Amino acid sequence: MPKINAERLLADQRRLAQFGKYKTGVHRPTFSPQDMEARQWLVAQLTAAGLDAAIDGIGNILGRPRKPGPRLLIGSHSESQNHAGWLDGALGVVYGLEIARAFAEDATCADFPVEVAAFADEEGHFGNFLGSRSFIGDLAEEEIDRSRDHTEGVALRVALERAGLAGRRREQIVPADYIGYLEAHIEQGDYLDRAGLHLGIVTGIVGIWQYRIVFAGEQNHAGTTRMAARKDAGVALVKLCNAIAARFAEITGPRSVWTTGFIRLEPGAPSIVPGGAEMQFQIRDVEVAQLQRFEDALKELVAEADVAGPCRIALESAWKVSPVLMSAPFQEALTQAADHWSPGGAMAMPSAAGHDAQILARKIPAAMLFVPSINGVSHHWTEDTKEEDIALGCQVLADAAESIFRRARG
Amino acid sequence: MPKINAERLLADQRRLAQFGKYKTGVHRPTFSPQDMEARQWLVAQLTAAGLDAAIDGIGNILGRPRKPGPRLLIGSHSESQNHAGWLDGALGVVYGLEIARAFAEDATCADFPVEVAAFADEEGHFGNFLGSRSFIGDLAEEEIDRSRDHTEGVALRVALERAGLAGRRREQIVPADYIGYLEAHIEQGDYLDRAGLHLGIVTGIVGIWQYRIVFAGEQNHAGTTRMAARKDAGVALVKLCNAIAARFAEITGPRSVWTTGFIRLEPGAPSIVPGGAEMQFQIRDVEVAQLQRFEDALKELVAEADVAGPCRIALESAWKVSPVLMSAPFQEALTQAADHWSPGGAMAMPSAAGHDAQILARKIPAAMLFVPSINGVSHHWTEDTKEEDIALGCQVLADAAESIFRRARG
Numbered sequence: 001m002p003k004i005n006a007e008r009l010l011a012d013q014r015r016l017a018q019f020g021k022y023k024t025g026v027h028r029p030t031f032s033p034q035d036m037e038a039r040q041w042l043v044a045q046l047t048a049a050g051l052d053a054a055i056d057g058i059g060n061i062l063g064r065p066r067k068p069g070p071r072l073l074i075g076s077h078s079e080s081q082n083h084a085g086w087l088d089g090a091l092g093v094v095y096g097l098e099i100a101r102a103f104a105e106d107a108t109c110a111d112f113p114v115e116v117a118a119f120a121d122e123e124g125h126f127g128n129f130l131g132s133r134s135f136i137g138d139l140a141e142e143e144i145d146r147s148r149d150h151t152e153g154v155a156l157r158v159a160l161e162r163a164g165l166a167g168r169r170r171e172q173i174v175p176a177d178y179i180g181y182l183e184a185h186i187e188q189g190d191y192l193d194r195a196g197l198h199l200g201i202v203t204g205i206v207g208i209w210q211y212r213i214v215f216a217g218e219q220n221h222a223g224t225t226r227m228a229a230r231k232d233a234g235v236a237l238v239k240l241c242n243a244i245a246a247r248f249a250e251i252t253g254p255r256s257v258w259t260t261g262f263i264r265l266e267p268g269a270p271s272i273v274p275g276g277a278e279m280q281f282q283i284r285d286v287e288v289a290q291l292q293r294f295e296d297a298l299k300e301l302v303a304e305a306d307v308a309g310p311c312r313i314a315l316e317s318a319w320k321v322s323p324v325l326m327s328a329p330f331q332e333a334l335t336q337a338a339d340h341w342s343p344g345g346a347m348a349m350p351s352a353a354g355h356d357a358q359i360l361a362r363k364i365p366a367a368m369l370f371v372p373s374i375n376g377v378s379h380h381w382t383e384d385t386k387e388e389d390i391a392l393g394c395q396v397l398a399d400a401a402e403s404i405f406r407r408a409r410g
Numbered sequence: 411m412p413k414i415n416a417e418r419l420l421a422d423q424r425r426l427a428q429f430g431k432y433k434t435g436v437h438r439p440t441f442s443p444q445d446m447e448a449r450q451w452l453v454a455q456l457t458a459a460g461l462d463a464a465i466d467g468i469g470n471i472l473g474r475p476r477k478p479g480p481r482l483l484i485g486s487h488s489e490s491q492n493h494a495g496w497l498d499g500a501l502g503v504v505y506g507l508e509i510a511r512a513f514a515e516d517a518t519c520a521d522f523p524v525e526v527a528a529f530a531d532e533e534g535h536f537g538n539f540l541g542s543r544s545f546i547g548d549l550a551e552e553e554i555d556r557s558r559d560h561t562e563g564v565a566l567r568v569a570l571e572r573a574g575l576a577g578r579r580r581e582q583i584v585p586a587d588y589i590g591y592l593e594a595h596i597e598q599g600d601y602l603d604r605a606g607l608h609l610g611i612v613t614g615i616v617g618i619w620q621y622r623i624v625f626a627g628e629q630n631h632a633g634t635t636r637m638a639a640r641k642d643a644g645v646a647l648v649k650l651c652n653a654i655a656a657r658f659a660e661i662t663g664p665r666s667v668w669t670t671g672f673i674r675l676e677p678g679a680p681s682i683v684p685g686g687a688e689m690q691f692q693i694r695d696v697e698v699a700q701l702q703r704f705e706d707a708l709k710e711l712v713a714e715a716d717v718a719g720p721c722r723i724a725l726e727s728a729w730k731v732s733p734v735l736m737s738a739p740f741q742e743a744l745t746q747a748a749d750h751w752s753p754g755g756a757m758a759m760p761s762a763a764g765h766d767a768q769i770l771a772r773k774i775p776a777a778m779l780f781v782p783s784i785n786g787v788s789h790h791w792t793e794d795t796k797e798e799d800i801a802l803g804c805q806v807l808a809d810a811a812e813s814i815f816r817r818a819r820g
Contacts, residue, residue: 165521189634206633221788222669223616223694223762224599227662229786234670235655241648253639260501260644261680263673270620270671270690270728272789280680318680352633376639377630377764379682 001400002109006391007114009098012045013324013390014096016078017086025381027089028080029151030121030130031059031159035079035327039118042078042093046116049101057160057168058134058144061093063100065113070408072401073181073364075117077131077356082151085186085383089356091371091390092184093118099398112405115178119356125149126156132359134170149332173363179408180330180365183357183383184397190376198389199338199346199396200370201331205358206284206350207253207323209291213240214300215312219275233277234265236311241279243301243359253290255350258283286323286350301323324358330367330404337399342392353378369397412512412519412808416801419508422455423800426488426504427496435496435791439561440531440540441469441567441569442491448488449528450502456526456792459511466579467529467570468544468554471503473510474499475523482811483591483774484509485527487541487766493560495596495793498764501781501800503528509808523814525588529766533733535559536566542769544580544600581774590740590775593767596795596809600786601759608755608799609748609806610780611741615768616694616760617733617777619701623712625719627687631632641730643687644675646721651689653711663700668693696733734768740777740814747809752802763788779807 020026020034020039039055043261046063048052053063061078065071076092078092096116103109126147133139142183147156192200217233241260248258259282266276275334283294299315306313331348338346349370357366371393374384429451430436430444438445449465456463458471463473471488473483486502508527513519520614529541541806543549545758557566570576597603602610627643651670668691676686693704708726716723741758748756767776779805784794 009566036467143422147654179765187634190633191637208633208681219790220786221598221763222671222692223618223667224597224783224788225667225786226599226601227667229600232669234673235651238648238651238655238670241645242652245645245648255636255638257633257635259681259683260648261632261641261675261682261684262678263644263675265673266672268672270692271618271669272671282632284679330797353631354633373634376630376635378634380629 001105002099002402003096003395004102007015009094009391010387012097013087013091016041016090016366020080022083023119025083025085027078027083029082030079030125031163035161035275038078042118045097045109050052051100051116054262055165055166057170058139059133059165060131060135060171062171063116065115067111068105069113070081070179071113071115071177072179072405073115073117074397074401075119076183076185077120077122078118079121079123079125081123081161081379083381084379085381085382087186087385088378089122089185094270095184095397098394099401102398104332109402123355125151125269126159129359131330132356135173136359149169156228169187175363178364179404180327181357181360182330182354182367182397182401183344184369184393185355186242186373186378186383187370188271188373188378189352190373192370192372193374193380195347196344197345197347198392200349201268201338201346202326202348202351202370203224203331203348204286204323204325205355206286206352207291208287208321208354209283209295210320211281211298213279214316215277215311217275217304220273222271222273225273225328228354230273231305231310232273235262236305236313237277237279240301240305240313243305244298247297247301248294251293253285253287254291255352256283256285257296259292261332262277263388284352288323321354324361326357326361326367327365329407330365333399333400333403334367334369334396336403337396340399343395369393412509412807412812414452414508414512414804419504419804420797420800422504422507423497423501424614426451430490432493432789435494435793436490438490439492440533440535441573445489452455452488452528455507459507460514461510464817465575467575468541468549469573469575470541470545470581471528472581474528475525477521480589480683480741481523481525481587482526482589482814483527484807484811485529485533486593487530488528489531489533489535491533491789493579493791494789495791497596497795498792499532499595500789501596501611505804505807507537508804509762509811512808519812525717531811532766535561535625536569539766541767542766545770546773551567578654585773588774590737591767591770591816592740592777592807592811594781594803595765595767596782596783596788596793598763598783598788600783601782602757602780602782603786605757606666606801607755607757608752608782609755610759610779611744611748612736612761612780613741613758613759614696614733614735615765616762617698617701618731619691619693619705620728620730621691622726622728623689624724624726625687625721627685630782632681634684635683641681641720642683642719644684645685646715646723647673647689650711650715650723653715654708657707657711658704661703663695663697665699665762666693666695666704667762668704694762698733731764733770736767736777737800738772739817740775740810743813744777744779744806744812747806748810748811776815779803784813
């Protein structure tokens with residue numbers, strides 16, 4: 001049974017958090033100098049662990065074992081959101097590194113080929129799961145050509161050039177070479193922390209359906225236009241938001257969420273009745289039926305408001321990510337390992353956030369393990385997880401990896 | 411009795427609308443090349459009408475009579491909002507020009523000193539009534555130093571330099587030299603047009619109280635944060651907007667208006683629960699008591715929502731412009747002239763828009779005359795007024811000016 005070294009694991013987590021350190025968190029946007037230094041450091045650690053490690057043309061790190069046979073891929077992503085937490089995806093990458101070392105150090109597992117991945121830009125500074133999509137062959141050169149960093153508008157091509165990655169080959173998965181993919185991550189919500197639990201076995205990753213709702217009214221003078229004569233697009237938007245809030249609360253599933261993340265009024269001046277308005281609206285659920293229930297209600301509310309007037313309202317589907325189920329045998333392996341190391345300390349749960357595992361799951365069996373986020377804080381520099389939970393999670397993932405290998409070898 | 415020349419008047423209105431022509435309207439922002447060409451053309455027309463005309467250091471045109479005695483100032487502003495109407499303030503400036511000519515041509519009025527003004531930037535491209543405030547001595551050099559064009563961010567000093575106005579003296583009013591100020595303008599609303607009337611005698615100009623409302627919640631992940639655990643600043647904003655809509659409708663005055671012209675969510679991303687939000691909210695009424703009633707209700711609603719949580723809400727008063735009453739004798743002169751030329755065709759009404767007259771009224775008696783806006787359209791290139799109403803308004807203003815002169819001279 002591979003035994004992880006908790007001290008070494010925590011030391012590496014702490015060391016990685018020095019790259020782009022920001023207060024008690026990190027600021028390590030994709031392809032920033034601090035992100036590239038972190039990647040170089042990871043390559044060195046993976047190499048020291050006996051893996052053939054390199055950064056590919058989209059910034060993915062793959063640490064490849066020199067051992068024969070189907071490989072188990074373990075990892076996550078190492079860049080961070082702006083001014084965000086020290087663990088997040090970095091946790092899962094260092095877990096991969098530590099598990100590769102623990103396997104190499106254990107005579108009964110030393111020939112199990114563990115491969116470690118740190119996918120680039122899971123956080124979406126430039127796009128949408130660029131690294132893992134590149135790895136499964138779902139990222140065209142044209143998308144790279146037109147992508148830009150959302151914070152500063154730097155073209156992805158320029159960022160790749162500056163990071164020294166221009167012209168490098170992008171590695172692509174050969175599914176038959178892999179048993180599957182395991183990813184650990186902080187929960188990012190507070191279900192585990194509130195329940196006093198230590199581990200989350202992810203059943204599936206939520207689907208995200210994203211909409212743009214556009215309101216067309218009539219721009220007018222905010223003094224001379226009588227209230228009754230107005231076609232105020234902002235007023236129409238606010239009314240619809242309220243109708244959604246009331247209706248969605250009635251039909252919600254147990255873990256459904258919906259969010260208006262962006263609102264804009266046109267022209268957005270104090271003395272002008274807004275002639276146009278726009279909102280971005282998102283729903284998430286692990287059940288397609290629930291997403292459909294929400295969408296049907298949304299269409300109904302928009303149609304009612306559009307007919308009622310005085311503004312015209314149009315609902316556009318911006319993009320849809322389908323819910324993804326995690327591999328049942330992998331979940332079983334994780335559950336057994338969790339029961340062993342923390343009896344009663346784990347729960348099965350969906351992931352309400354997107355992860356590289358949902359991309360990998362399109363090609364190979366995939367599963368995820370969560371450790372608690374203290375107070376559920378995520379994407380903020382105060383994000384944290386107890387050291388004992390960090391160590392526990394790594395050991396459970398190592399055990400699950402071992403049993404997955406043994407099952408694959410019959 | 412001075413007789414205006416309707417053909418000459420309309421020809422000049424049409425000629426002025428060629429500067430910055432945009433579809434059937436004009437695009438003539440303050441100090442743009444097309445605005446300066448229009449001002450040069452106006453100076454030439456005023457000079458031809460026998461006035462000493464020049465552009466001063468803030469862009470104001472003053473066409474000064476060479477005749478002795480207290481002067482009657484007639485005018486408005488000649489720049490336009492972006493892509494806006496051909497008349498708006500330009501109407502009142504050309505009225506001033508035509509009335510100066512009509513007086514000069516009428517033996518019984520030829521010694522009445524009519525002065526014509528085209529104030530700069532009433533539309534507020536760079537600030538707030540820059541021209542008329544400069545003229546009454548309420549514009550400090552420091553404000554000029556820090557003002558910028560709202561569309562492109564060009565510093566006012568740079569714009570003045572480019573317009574060739576840097577270093578010129580700014581003219582200031584000597585109140586004792588004036589009988590008062592008359593301004594004509596399109597109504598910008600649809601009261602006259604809906605009532606089938608031709609003239610509006612302005613009783614007062616509305617007060618505008620402007621607020622900034624700031625919502626502080628907790629930024630979080632839009633997937634992993636349960637609905638019940640959220641402190642969504644955007645949701646708090648939408649709720650308050652609805653509460654305002656319901657409450658204000660109950661306590662509104664006959665012509666009150668309120669407008670949310672700007673909304674911003676922080677950080678404004680699809681997958682992030684907004685941690686902050688801001689809205690700009692404005693109320694207008696000609697009665698201070700009504701404005702106060704609204705403010706009291708607003709304070710109450712904000713306090714209730716703040717206490718109820720989960721977001722903190724702060725109400726800030728951004729600025730207040732007090733309502734201004736128009737001169738009663740001037741209104742009487744306008745009403746008599748209107749009754750003569752258009753029996754039953756005029757109504758008394760407040761102005762729901764701000765005008766240079768409210769600035770001038772701080773120093774000298776002031777009054778305003780409105781002509782109808784077809785369908786109430788304003789600040790849009792489709793703005794228009796019937797030719798016969800344009801001509802009628804100018805004649806009525808001329809008659810009122812004559813009777814104001816005669817009354818002033820006893």
